[in-house]
Amino acid sequence: MSTPSWIPSIIKERQSLSPYTTMKIGGIARFFSVVHTVEDLLECIRFSQQQSLPLFVIGKGSNLIVGDGCIDAVFVVNRIGGVLLKDDRVKVGAGVNASYLSQKISKMGYGGLEFFSGIPGTVGGCVVMNAGAQQKEVKDILLEVETIDPFGNFCHYSRDDLKFGYRTSPFKGKKEVIVSLTFKVYEDQMAEEKRVSILKKRLDTQPYTVPTAGCMFKNPIGASAGQLIDRCGLKGLQIGGVKVSSKHANFFENNHNATAQNVLDLIERVRYEVKIKTGIDLELEVIPCFTTCTPTLQHPTVS
Numbered sequence: 001m002s003t004p005s006w007i008p009s010i011i012k013e014r015q016s017l018s019p020y021t022t023m024k025i026g027g028i029a030r031f032f033s034v035v036h037t038v039e040d041l042l043e044c045i046r047f048s049q050q051q052s053l054p055l056f057v058i059g060k061g062s063n064l065i066v067g068d069g070c071i072d073a074v075f076v077v078n079r080i081g082g083v084l085l086k087d088d089r090v091k092v093g094a095g096v097n098a099s100y101l102s103q104k105i106s107k108m109g110y111g112g113l114e115f116f117s118g119i120p121g122t123v124g125g126c127v128v129m130n131a132g133a134q135q136k137e138v139k140d141i142l143l144e145v146e147t148i149d150p151f152g153n154f155c156h157y158s159r160d161d162l163k164f165g166y167r168t169s170p171f172k173g174k175k176e177v178i179v180s181l182t183f184k185v186y187e188d189q190m191a192e193e194k195r196v197s198i199l200k201k202r203l204d205t206q207p208y209t210v211p212t213a214g215c216m217f218k219n220p221i222g223a224s225a226g227q228l229i230d231r232c233g234l235k236g237l238q239i240g241g242v243k244v245s246s247k248h249a250n251f252f253e254n255n256h257n258a259t260a261q262n263v264l265d266l267i268e269r270v271r272y273e274v275k276i277k278t279g280i281d282l283e284l285e286v287i288p289c290f291t292t293c294t295p296t297l298q299h300p301t302v303s
């Protein structure tokens, strides 16, 4: 079926989103594009404005739970690439994979990004989430961010303009799209060795061979969400096709064609049990993307 002329050729209609999330769950995007260039991104932004539809950016979908229905939005998968190392700064396209970047830079003899090793997200997504591991977070290495706003304007921020928190940033839930960013690095011939050891530790302690969305819940102050869930005896608890991982209780595994509803039900069950048994409220780390579900798809009126 050919694309109607009012839809730019880079945008598809009715695309399943599950292949674009690491949990392999998700309904149908009304409009969808994988963008490799800033020009294509600008075209998607213009289209979403023309159609008065929200634009939702997916990096690697590694911290997302996407609803089961049809979602009335323009979904953009960001694959804007490019890695430029100069002195002690590396400028990176927001669609570059964080773990790949960590490997590339440490193999060049530079340190600072080893903690990204094994984080499956894009660097853009990592800035939005202020991703972290090994007592380090994105905020500790970030120098600059370049974004595009919903009107197609480019905006530049330096680290000092931005206030980050635990798994949050000023870009979370906002309409700007991150297109590139700059991290600080330093010469370190041991970086690759450190990176490999971090990756090994991850593979030993986290489920990497089944689809997950990383940690479901934030760690409450002074506690580990995974340990709390484990102590409540919830490892292995399953609803539909989704299960609390036996390897790391803060990960939910999609074992048998799980639905987003299964995930929501398991989230509520785990929250309930932890609250009853420990008095602690677990807060979600993953981002639910459900808000614009519509039961049927309607074509917009074209003037």
Ligand SMILES: Cc1cc2nc3c(=O)[nH]c(=O)nc-3n(C[C@H](O)[C@H](O)[C@H](O)COP(=O)(O)OP(=O)(O)OC[C@H]3O[C@@H](n4cnc5c(N)ncnc54)[C@H](O)[C@@H]3O)c2cc1C
Binding pocket: 022, 056, 057, 058, 059, 060, 061, 062, 063, 064, 078, 094, 118, 119, 120, 121, 122, 123, 124, 125, 126, 127, 128, 129, 130, 131, 132, 133, 171, 172, 173, 176, 177, 178, 179, 206, 207, 208, 212, 213, 214, 215, 287
């Ligand atoms: C096996 C596994 C291990 C993980 N380990 C860790 C870990 O150690 N530490 C950690 O912090 N996280 C971890 N995560 C979670 C996840 O990888 C991070 O949160 C990552 O930062 C998400 O990046 P993403 O590109 O996948 O973003 P997505 O999940 O695609 O999106 C997350 C949010 O960012 C927004 N977004 C994405 N890209 C852009 C952009 N360019 N501009 C504007 N908004 C954007 C999305 O709209 C969404 O709101 C893990 C996940 C998995 C599956």
